[in-house]
Amino acid sequence: MTNELRFDGQVAVITGAGGGLGREYALLLASRGARVVVNDVGGSVTGEGANSETANPAYDTANEIQHHGGEAIADTHSVASPEGGQAIIEAALTAWGRIDILINNAGIVGDAPFEDMTAERFEPLLDVHLRGAFHVTRPAWRVMRGQRYGRILNTCSAAGILGAVNMSNYGAAKTGLIGLTRVLAAEGADHNIKVNAIAPIAYTRMLARSLESAAPPDDPAARAILDDLANQYLRKLDPALVAPVAAFLTHPDCPVSGEVYTVGAGHVSRFFIGRTRGFHRPALSVEDVRDHLDEIRDETGYTVPGGPADEMSELFATIMNN
Numbered sequence: 051m052t053n054e055l056r057f058d059g060q061v062a063v064i065t066g067a068g069g070g071l072g073r074e075y076a077l078l079l080a081s082r083g084a085r086v087v088v089n090d091v092g093g094s095v096t097g098e099g100a101n102s103e104t105a106n107p108a109y110d111t112a113n114e115i116q117h118h119g120g121e122a123i124a125d126t127h128s129v130a131s132p133e134g135g136q137a138i139i140e141a142a143l144t145a146w147g148r149i150d151i152l153i154n155n156a157g158i159v160g161d162a163p164f165e166d167m168t169a170e171r172f173e174p175l176l177d178v179h180l181r182g183a184f185h186v187t188r189p190a191w192r193v194m195r196g197q198r199y200g201r202i203l204n205t206c207s208a209a210g211i212l213g214a215v216n217m218s219n220y221g222a223a224k225t226g227l228i229g230l231t232r233v234l235a236a237e238g239a240d241h242n243i244k245v246n247a248i249a250p251i252a253y254t255r256m257l258a259r260s261l262e263s264a265a266p267p268d269d270p271a272a273r274a275i276l277d278d279l280a281n282q283y284l285r286k287l288d289p290a291l292v293a294p295v296a297a298f299l300t301h302p303d304c305p306v307s308g309e310v311y312t313v314g315a316g317h318v319s320r321f322f323i324g325r326t327r328g329f330h331r332p333a334l335s336v337e338d339v340r341d342h343l344d345e346i347r348d349e350t351g352y353t354v355p356g357g358p359a360d361e362m363s364e365l366f367a368t369i370m371n372n
Contacts, residue, residue, distance in 0.1 A: 055301050058083035062300070063138060063144045065089045065129050065186060066156030068107025071205075071250055074293040075153055076111050078118035082297065084151065087142045088112045089125040096160055129156050130177040135185030143193070151300045152190045153203045154183035154227070161216040172219040179205075179223035183230065191234075191243075201300040204231045206310060208249050211321060228310060235308030236357060244307040246299045249321065251314025253287040291316045293362040324352040325361060330368050 062079050066072040068090030076086045090108035108124035108231060115122035125141045127134040142149045158178050160171050183204055194200025209217045210225030234245040295313040298304060310321040326349055329342040339346070355361040 054082070055298065055303060056082045056117065056225050057151070057297075057301065060150040060302075061085045061087070061142050061148050062151035062153065062154055063087040063089065063142050063149055063186070063190065064153045064180070065138065066349075067153075068092060068111055071252055071289045071292055071296075072153070072155040073107075073111050074289045075155065075158070075296045076122065077115065078290075078293040078297050079121055079151070079300075080115040081118065083122040085146050086112075086115060086123075087125050087145070088115070088122055089127065089129070089136065089138050089141075089156070090154075091126055091128050093158070096158055108199050121221045129154075129182030129186050130174075132185050132188075135182070135187075135350075136189045139189040139193070140185055150199065151189050151201045151203075152187060153300065154186060156182055157205065160219060162219075163216055165220050167218050172222075175223045176221040176226075179220070180226040180230070183227055187230075187234070191238075194238075194365060195245050198242050199302075200238065200241075201302075201304065202234065202238075202243065202245040203296055203299050204228075204245070206231075206247045206249045208251070208312065211249065211310075231310070232357075234306050240308065244299075244304055246257050247308060247310045248292070249310060249312040250289075250292045250297055251287055251312065252289040252292050253284045286315045300338065322354050324349070324354050325364065327351045327353075328368070332370050332372070 060083070062076075062084045063153055064076050064079075064086060067076045067086075067088040069282060072090070073086075076088050080086050088108045088111045090106060092106035092108065106124065106126050112122040112124040123145050125138050127137040127139065127141075129135055130356070139149060156178055158175060160175055162171055187202060190200070190202070194202075204227045205224070206227050207220065207224040210221035210223075211228070213221050214221060218363075231247040234243070237243075238245055252270055292313050295311055295318055299306075299311065305366050312319055312321055326347060329338070329345045331338050353360075353364060355364065
């Protein structure tokens with residue numbers, strides 16, 4: 051292809067890249083010329099344990115890239131601490147002297163009904179998903195600002211955007227990343243740093259585990275339905291079909307920042323935050339809210355503010371027009 055999008059000379063750091071989505075991101079970027087730091091602690095999908103260096107999947111992915119003629123190194127530090135985040139970025143700087151791309155993909159799950167959601171279940175997901183992205187992004191940000199270039203991709207989820215039962219920890223952590231994405235996009239605009247988020251739909255070990263716990267173990271009929279669903283539909287959710295979107299959003303030609311894209315099975319679309327026209331009364335009362343709720347919720351003529359200033363402008367325009 052004469053117009054193939056390539057990453058020659060660029061350095062990418064991808065967390066959680068030993069398997070699943072992260073592995074596909076690493077393989078695709080490397081095949082297009084990127085030099086890749088493959089980060090993974092090698093733990094279970096729920097965060098327990100970590101493999102030794104000889105068994106860690108990060109080395110498997112890095113070796114596969116090298117086998118196909120690409121450049122990659124493995125890193126096994128945890129994103130869950132500032133020291134781990136710094137070490138991951140230092141691995142890129144030591145090997146190649148720069149970092150152009152950061153994909154915050156590392157994650158774990160730990161579903162439970164909210165009445166059973168203890169701090170011990172809640173905090174580890176914040177540590178890996180939200181705080182982990184912060185710990186790795188902060189040292190990368192300093193480098194990107196200095197070179198006046200960078201591409202960052204965070205991983206959010208429909209579980210938080212739209213809501214999903216038993217996932218208050220996961221949904222809260224993932225949706226926190228949307229706020230981080232929007233703020234960093236605003237702060238990075240003057241430094242040619244673009245920051246976006248992706249909400250992937252893929253058949254990974256996380257999804258497989260969620261399905262395993264979705265049906266009661268003593269309900270064979272429900273189990274059979276889920277198995278049939280997996281065989282007929284979920285197998286189409288190949289993680290490799292998410293990778294092209296991750297690659298484009300981290301390419302120099304990417305024109306957007308602060309946006310959220312959902313992708314699965316080869317389909318791509320954008321999530322956005324809209325604002326209805328709403329209802330205005332200078333002496334607003336509780337009863338006004340009750341009586342005009344349909345008007346408040348009516349999506350006809352909605353707008354998509356680019357930031358808090360846009361929303362304030364819309365508010366003042368409404369006040370002045372009335």
